[in-house]
Amino acid sequence: MYTQTAHTSAGHSPARRQASGDLTRGCGQRATELLQLIAAVLEPKRRVVHAGDVLYRAGEPLTNLHLLNSGLFKLISLSADGREQVVGLRFRGDWLGFSAIAEGHYACEAIAMDTGEVWTVRYEALLQACSRHPKLMALVHEAMSHEIVRDRDTLIALCTLPADARVVAFLQYWAASLAARGLRSDQISLRLTRAEIGNYLGLTLETVSRVLSKLARARLIAFNEKSRRDICIPDFHALDAFVQRREAGVGLH
Amino acid sequence: MYTQTAHTSAGHSPARRQASGDLTRGCGQRATELLQLIAAVLEPKRRVVHAGDVLYRAGEPLTNLHLLNSGLFKLISLSADGREQVVGLRFRGDWLGFSAIAEGHYACEAIAMDTGEVWTVRYEALLQACSRHPKLMALVHEAMSHEIVRDRDTLIALCTLPADARVVAFLQYWAASLAARGLRSDQISLRLTRAEIGNYLGLTLETVSRVLSKLARARLIAFNEKSRRDICIPDFHALDAFVQRREAGVGLH
């Protein structure tokens, strides 16, 4: 789609897609490592949450950071007129609240999409613990850096991919997140409505619906009989190929 | 349809303008504070760069982080097929390299757009210094958090704003970045081509050019006679109003 060419790149090829394959394995381990270390060093407050629970709201002063032990959260940025924008999803091992550190108050709202367990630590206590435990500090930095990278990848997807590729990328991201945590990834149950997915991807709910229908017709995904939010991915490779084809097709002329 | 109005979030969104009055001062101070502390504690290597210099390339192993004392950098993410995506801009006081911490190697390429001075510190040394100096650790965390917030704001702008509002938001972001560092912000000299701006905003260069021409016709901006990359903003408020009107759904051309 963008005909701007970039030769000079020969040296290094990030190969983003591929890299995430490796990334997933390491990630699950790191999550466990982080959780264990936190448990040992900081005695986090543990708390069970249910779908719809609000962990924090935008504007609240930052006193705690949260670590997701299980479950699923969505992060929502609110504008004055009440419109919402989904700005992120969080799985096991992810932190919640990093974005609050800069300004001292939460920049978004965290809502549970499912039953799960949240570990909460005081930010001050975490800072002190980091001073004492270099390993912990390194892990926290890694987690923040990881969030930066992930946001950047999202940005690239939104900037460069057409609607159907975005939806596919979303499914792949979700599946990869499951796989990284050792769960089966060919059978994913989206906890989001079409409107929320569209919101997250910068699309309308109708477009999301159409793309999913198209993918289903092409047998690249299959809906569960009961719920059209439960999606089966028979062949990841075929999905990949689908996106590649779109990119190549538009790119070459 | 797009009814973003001013309050909370800072960053790319038009909302930031109001807040940036306070925020800019704080930001400039923080930058100075950070630079002083780093200079005192870590003896950074200082180095002058010129337009086009490459500070690091994607894939290089992370050993150093960099702090921008003056000048301007662009961050470029390269995909396997050679396409480039501008994923960020960096000004005085900003860090370069945070995204490399997670994976241990740089995730993008940093290219100087102008003459400037870069301070470089070894990442290991920074970690150790953070253990000894809680204040430094807090500042580093703040900086990373700030990067997360900024990326998120960019994301929202790209997801929710139409083309002309994106360009306006980009100009406002640039002006705010200058103002935050104590420079005059009504006279900004973009160091980017139309293609680069479009790339950053998820638009084509033609669209960027058209929007800028339209803004100039409406007297909301003015080009310098010599270079059409030097842009004058006579009235920030009028620019804001332009975006608001677009969002309210009033057609105008």
Next chain:
DNA sequence: CGCAACCTTGACACTTGTCAACACAAGTGG
């Protein structure tokens, strides 16, 4: 049963990308 969410599908409009042509400035080499 009615009601409220949620999802799907179609018709149409509009924003934006694509393609093409041209203008301009800065080099470069004859």
Next chain:
DNA sequence: CCACTTGTGTTGACAAGTGTCAAGGTTGCG
């Protein structure tokens, strides 16, 4: 000096992708 090239920016005509609007279907629930 001119011709030529290269990079950049502007503008127009057209097409494609996506949003908008509207209608109807399904599920779950009081």
